[in-house]
Amino acid sequence: QVQLQESGPGLVKPSETLSLTCTVSGASISSFYWSWIRQSPGKGPEWIGYIYYSGRTNYNPSLRSRVTMSVDSSENQFSLRLSSVTAADTAVYHCARVEPNTAWYFDYWGRGTLVTVSS
Amino acid sequence: EIVLTQSPGTLSLSPGERATLSCRASQSVSSSYLVWYQQKPGQAPRLLIYGASSRATGIADRFSGSGSGTDFTLTISRLEPEDFAVYYCQQYGSSPMYTFGQGTRLEIK
Numbered sequence: 001q002v003q004l005q006e007s008g009p010g011l012v013k014p015s016e017t018l019s020l021t022c023t024v025s026g027a028s029i030s031s032f033y034w035s036w037i038r039q040s041p042g043k044g045p046e047w048i049g050y051i052y053y054s055g056r057t058n059y060n061p062s063l064r065s066r067v068t069m070s071v072d073s074s075e076n077q078f079s080l081r082l083s084s085v086t087a088a089d090t091a092v093y094h095c096a097r098v099e100p101n102t103a104w105y106f107d108y109w110g111r112g113t114l115v116t117v118s119s
Numbered sequence: 120e121i122v123l124t125q126s127p128g129t130l131s132l133s134p135g136e137r138a139t140l141s142c143r144a145s146q147s148v149s150s151s152y153l154v155w156y157q158q159k160p161g162q163a164p165r166l167l168i169y170g171a172s173s174r175a176t177g178i179a180d181r182f183s184g185s186g187s188g189t190d191f192t193l194t195i196s197r198l199e200p201e202d203f204a205v206y207y208c209q210q211y212g213s214s215p216m217y218t219f220g221q222g223t224r225l226e227i228k
């Protein structure tokens with residue numbers, strides 16, 4: 001059974017950088033595409049981007065200038081960095097696996113971690 | 120960008136009743152690219168339906184999906200207590216690659 005667990009600070013100051021890590025168990029990170037998705041209060045999910053173990057990335061154009069994703073294969077983890085955060089970046093951040101056969105949706109998700117942007 | 124609009128925002132029904140949830144796209148979407156998720160408070164979203172009408176592994180047959188083009192529907196034939204949750208549709212497209220609807224909250228009447 002594939003499991004994903006997000007970790008990182010729950011509070012980030014405005015203008016600083018949000019950093020989260022997703023630890024994967026039950027699957028090798030080197031075999032799939034991995035995504036970050038966030039849910040702002042009262043809104044539907046928003047796809048942030050995905051990364052392949054090789055380092056290939058694809059980011060949502062609305063966030064591309066501020067997003068960096070990376071993979072640590074030795075730890076079976078991948079990470080998200082979002083720079084210059086504002087209150088609008090307050091959300092529950094989920095990591096997820098991109099379904100491997102088609103890449104058209106997400107078949108496993110983490111429960112998410114709430115990140116609040118506030119001074 | 121393809122925008123998905125779900126309706127109603129909230130649906131109040133009783134166990135045993137039939138639920139019909141709508142997802143409308145701003146442009147035509149291939150049926151292959153349309154999926155539905157269920158999310159309960161504090162839990163990860165769970166894949167219910169892929170390819171607009173195929174149930175994911177382990178999903179009860181009271182859940183069904185249908186539709187094509189710009190109009191898609193998730194139907195729950197007879198509501199069980201555990202079905203009360205928030206439901207999202209999602210499509211795969213070009214840019215951004217994945218977009219979601221804003222969700223329908225299914226609550227107990």
